[in-house]
Ligand SMILES: [Zn+2]
């Protein structure tokens with residue numbers, strides 16, 4: 039078998055389809071992992087890296103005294119499978135293979151992924167032939183060529199990737215741990231520091247500081263409006279910016295009619311067609327269309343995987359001679375851009391445009407096959423269109439502009455106007471994404487007099503530097519050698535998810551800034567790009583086999599140790615510094631009750647809420663959903679009404695959940711429940727709000743004196759309000775308990791939401807456990823619950839609901855367990871089942887059971903379930919017991935059971951109906967009859983003796 043190992047499942051399938059040349063492809067699944075076979079060939083896809091490097095055991099405890107953050111620098115690492123199913127399938131297939139071709143992506147990362155596969159294969163099959171196929175697009179032409187010209191794996195390239203991996207782990211883990219521990223942060227709140235991440239964040243922080251330090255300067259500009267052939271034309275003073283107002287005013291005042299044309303210069307300007315896309319220029323162009331860097335890369339990778347475009351991670355801006363440009367044009371002629379393709383073919387420039395960077399790995403990004411909007415969806419199609427049009431533009435002629443510069447004079451002051459007209463649109467025909475605008479001026483003749491319609495003296499201010507957009511930042515990172523084409527957008531996404539930066543354009547958060555400024559003060563090596571640039575050059579040396587991986591890692595370890603010398607010496611200062619400055623990041627604004635500060639508080643065990651700085655004097659607080667639903671953070675939006683910052687819940691891999699203004703949220707989410715209080719009306723609701731009472735619970739907790747005073751109510755009305763609030767609160771508790779009960783039992787399933795079921799149940803009037811316990815299977819099924827679940831839910835609802843009831847009634851937990859286990863779930867059962875049966879089922883003593891039965895029946899207002907036991911004096915009870923014990927076969931336990939049936943001595947046993955006694959005592963009828971016979975016999979004997 040020939041096994042082909044691709045980087046992802048989707049590429050494995052496409053490779054099989056293309057290399058199979060129309061043969062039937064058989065898809066097999068092994069533990070959820072697909073393989074694709076045709077003839078003697080099988081393809082399998084990895085999931086990028088299927089192993090990951092991590093420290094050897096012992097380093098996972100952050101607070102270990104032995105394994106300090108610094109010890110991570112020299113810690114041994116191992117490779118651990120992260121995709122176990124894929125690893126074991128790969129090894130299973132590798133045992134049977136005669137040849138294995140690694141067909142992962144063609145770059146450093148892909149080479150490393152390939153090497154990981156290589157090592158997994160070698161571990162189980164040391165002899166199999168392993169080769170490597172390299173291609174830049176998943177198309178028939180590229181694959182056919184790549185698989186007929188396979189080479190060896192490039193171990194030097196993979197080693198460079200491995201070195202980067204090890205160094206990133208070592209820097210990231212040790213520094214993150216050090217800074218987080220120093221600032222006493224843990225869990226979701228850790229402060230991450232990284233080799234590329236921190237210098238990048240520093241750029242954003244520096245820019246923000248420059249903006250803050252910026253002092254705007256005033257300047258003045260003069261322009262005037264004139265008219266020619268009925269068209270209003272604006273012309274500008276040639277001096278440009280005036281920095282002194284008097285000079286500007288003078289020029290303004292001197293400007294007098296007429297405006298005379300003194301010179302007309304016309305010319306042409308060539309407008310070069312754009313160069314081919316590399317990753318960075320592609321991201322910049324996509325950003326103009328509104329795509330974030332990460333999104334642009336994700337879509338491009340998808341398009342690559344499906345054979346629509348070439349590999350999108352490239353530094354190359356020059357088409358290699360081997361690239362069949364005509365072939366590509368022919369292919370994409372079948373796309374919706376037929377007209378543009380044909381225009382390009384007809385107007386083809388002699389040599390395609392070229393950028394500054396030429397590398398040998400991948401060609402620039404170009405289309406690889408035709409796509410339609412229907413096939414790939416709107417967003418992907420917009421990106422596809424961008425790539426197609428850029429490709430066409432690089433093959434299209436330059437554009438030509440006619441330029442015009444007119445000089446005027448008015449009262450001795452000089453003015454000018456410039457115009458531009460596209461006379462040969464060239465590449466603009468196929469590439470509408472550039473911003474070139476025409477300004478067409480009418481014809482002017484030297485000496486011509488024109489009227490001045492208006493002179494404008496504008497006062498302006500110089501502007502601070504702009505914040506970075508994601509695409510601008512990626513360009514800057516590239517210039518500084520930070521990160522690689524494959525990682526830059528990921529680094530930015532990480533800064534955002536770490537809450538170090540926010541917004542578009544990007545600005546640092548308080549934490550981001552605190553961490554960077556603290557590091558700058560104590561170990562600026564971590565925030566400067568130099569060290570990471572050095573590493574990039576070392577990586578290059580590894581790729582060229584001029585240095586070994588071990589050597590480079592050793593040097594990096596040395597650098598990091600130096601950083602730690604400084605950091606450890608300043609640990610306390612760094613910690614206090616960051617802590618002090620970041621406390622503010624959770625503040626939301628003034629407490630509506632006391633004027634203190636309210637802030638988000640994160641507690642142990644994922645609980646979080648908003649509380650007041652004046653606690654315990656002020657008990658104002660707002661509950662928040664548990665942090666597992668999202669970690670609460672502050673955003674910059676401020677509520678107009680309450681002047682509070684908004685709150686957002688953020689969770690990895692999920693859309694953020696915007697709570698908005700916490701007080702608006704509190705008011706809105708309690709509106710409904712407050713309205714449930716019977717004595718509530720609009721006037722009272724307004725009064726309550728004005729007194730900063732927001733929840734039913736706050737009312738229920740109040741004393742009637744304070745409430746009466748605060749709301750200006752009579753005492754009895756206040757008391758009623760409190761009582762009402764108490765019962766609403768109970769109802770709310772029962773409802774939320776019912777919701778929780780259902781959510782725990784409704785297993786999430788595709789196409790079914792527990793929210794929907796709960797709504798349906800609500801419409802049916804079932805909102806509490808009691809309703810659930812009293813409903814029937816049909817109703818539950820109607821709400822969309824399956825047959826099996828219905829049974830289980832009904833039983834468990836009964837157990838839970840009645841269990842609570844019984845507990846309230848006073849049945850101790852231990853006994854309750856026994857009843858529930860015996861199926862005695864409904865309190866009614868206590869009153870309509872013989873006590874003896876209850877004893878038998880639960881194994882509890884008759885006296886205990888009887889006590890419970892009394893409790894339940896009294897609670898339910900039911901007649902006591904037992905023959906009325908007359909209170910008998912202790913002495914006669916003793917006497918009766920003695921009599922009974924004298925009968926053969928009577929035990930203490932039996933006497934207790936008999937007492938349940940009202941039998942306390944031999945004579946009432948003898949006169950009782952055996953069946954009734956048996957039912958009420960749980961003793962078999964035969965036994966009762968036996969006892970009665972024995973008593974009768976004894977009585978007869980006694981008479982005879984007399
Ligand atoms: Zn307060």
Ligand SMILES: [Zn+2]
Pocket residue numbers: 677678679680681682699700701702703
């Ligand atoms: Zn508000």
